[in-house]
Amino acid sequence: MNLSALRSSLRVMLPAVLLLASCSKKDEPTPTPVPATGSILFINAAANIFVGIKAFVNAEEKTSLTYGINGGGTTPQYQSVPAGSPTIRIDNAAANTPYFSQTVTVGKDQKYSYFVYSNSSDVNAAPVGLLVPDELGAPSVPTKAKIRLVNLAYGFPAGNSSAALSLSQSQPVGFLALTGAAGFAAATNFVEINSGAADLLVTTGVTPTGTTELHVGDGTGAGTGTKTFEAGKSYTIVVRGVVGNQDPVRQPKAFIIQNN
16 A cells, blocks of 8 residues: 555545544542541530530530530540541530630541540639540450540649659559559550459559559449459540549449540
8 A cells, every 4th residue: 555545544534533543432420528527525524614525626516515425424535526637616505606616637547536525613714625545456465455544623632732643553562553644634655454353543653652543444434343454445534523522423433435
């Protein structure tokens, strides 16, 4: 075939090729990006607030909580929230008026606990908030559990309210500290403990001169009994309340939250 004839053939074939190419393309919709999210467990530890609270994230209501409730009671209910810098707003649930707002940092796919607590003995003072990360990965040894302490008991221990609290295990003589010490409105890191039944202690100072301030017991605030800590699970011991509160239920006590 000479060059002229080849050019004529190409001119004839080109429209058909372009038509086939256009027919082979499908009109597929562009996928909608999935927004990055984290999750927060809200806990009402505001001992001086005698009404419930409502928690909002970027103006979206997430949960309503009475004192001592952690996002649904015994089973934690983490709320999905936008990753980045969302704004948390805590309202008076009875009056539907805001107590405070706080912008927090939330990482993608990360879990957090947000504690609403009292930092004053004044019943007219608004509560405040504390966001702590929840590192809920499996313990290094499958037979162990993970645990931490969060100190939200205002004015506690009475007479030495500046003392930091530790989570400890009773020993034949004294106690063995399991966690570091947490000052007021602070949390220790998670540590690994042996699974099984235990009555852990909330302590100040170190053995042998340290003091047992509270028994964790079964984790209901009674300070009695034992709690069976399951292998592979993560727990938060939260010490909440206000020294001198007229309601005995709202005085400093130790409670257990199972995070997973």
